Amino acid sequence: MTGLARAMWMGIAAVVIGGMGSTKQGGTPAYFTDDERVRVMAYWNEPGRYIVSAPKGDGPWVVRLTPAASIWFLAYNRACGAAKAPPTQQVPQASGTVPAEWEKWVTAKLEYDLARARAAADAANSLAVGRQPSPQSLPAPPPAVPQSLLQAVGNPPPFAAAVAPMSYTVTLDSGTTVSYTDQVPVPKRYAYFRYAEGVIYPGTPLRSLPKQDLEKLFTGAGLTPFEAHVMAAVSPLEGGFDAINTYDTGVVSVGFIQFACLSSGGGSLGALLLREKREAPADFERDFRRFGLDVTPDGLLVAVDPDTGAELIGQPAALKIVQDKRLTAVFQIAGAHSDTFRRMQVREAKQRFYPADDVLTFTVGGKDLSVRVGDIIRSEAGMATLFDRKVNRGTLDPLPQVMSQVMTEHSLTDPKALSAYEREIVSAMRYRRNFLADATLTQPAP
DSSP: OOHHHHHHHHHHHHHHTTTOOEEOTTSOEESSOHHHHHHHHHHHTSTTSEEEEOOOSSOSOEEEEOHHHHHHHHHHHHHTTOTTSOTTOSSOOOSSOOOHHHHHHHHHHHHHHHHHHHHHHHHHHHHHHTOOOOOOOOOOOOOSOOHHHHHHHOOOOOSEEEEOOOEEEEEOTTSOEEEEESSOOOOTTOSOBOOTTOOEEOOOOGGGSOHHHHHHHHHHTTOOHHHHHHHHHHGGGTOOTTOEEOSBTTSSEETTTTEEOTTTTOHHHHHHHHHHHHHOHHHHHHHTGGGTEEEOTTSOEEEEOTTTOOEEESHHHHHHHHHOHHHHHHHHHHHHHOHHHHHHHHHHHHHHHOOTTOEEEEEETTEEEEEEHHHHOOSHHHHHHHHHHHHHHSSOTTHHHHHHHHHHHTTOOSGGGGGGGHHHHHHHHOOSSOGGGOTTSOOOOO
């Protein structure tokens, strides 16, 4: 076989196996050929494709929570027995006795660190624009950290810092332009902030899409009207089909219910990409692969570094997507313009998070009982409540305990009799939003 014939054969084989064009040293599969990686680099480094700049304004410096502080606050919440509170609840209610000196000290340190960061930001901005900084009066620094708090949670880092956000503008060959700003502002005790260079775009709300287009999309994805109403009700808590979030514990979170890759670099986002790659390979090539994004057969993200051409898999790929907004933008553009990617989001959401077919097992009076969720929860408001919890936490807990308690309190013997107490169950399972007050959804009987 001649060298030319062999090269042609290798190229055909690469297409047949869906992009696994070569093997890295050490036997690791390569998902992009050398030529493909060169093309990805050339595309992303064309003039005007990617512009990084400082935001406009009186001064670039602002005050932000530090990622280290956010990690510490999560540990603090856990020590207070409140780690499972909704992320919208900034000071979670502790379950148990928390020493009063802990909260008093944390509050004092937070206010001191915020004031010190504000003074630093003002001084830096004054220097940037050529004016004298304003006089700043700092509160008294907190006393030494209580020893019991130190032992339970660890030494606290600075809770706030003066930072200078950066702006990023990405332009695709279609002329579509997207912009981001890092150093996302979060509440001062937010426990899930992880990446200072991360960004957020909430996406286009589903309620603003043409009704007929949305109905066509949901129908094409195989949803019933009931299921469509539930998903549309929960989506405002997450985002639009084109939503992207790269600053929190999800690492890279995408779409109308925020499919996240998590620290593994796979997660539900990897499963979503794998679904499109298998069900619509040509669209996957158009939406993701030509830009340097792929997914392994076991659902790990693959990314080509636009600057070096290095092929990254799993966690390194996820972190590169956080760091390089060119790769971030690919997800937003696909969610905004690809009907296929939107349809895949809906299908994956139903399979992975829709709770109707989940079978729960719990114990009442020493006897193990099982029941299908859809046999108990029959209203849209009730299903939305459970869908909300499963999307955000990945579990329906504490639903089994709630069902066991309701059966015991009402002296029930058949778990299907719980359907008469749906409102009581749903009320106990309320999470980020009270869907029982949503008049657009069907409600449990009184």
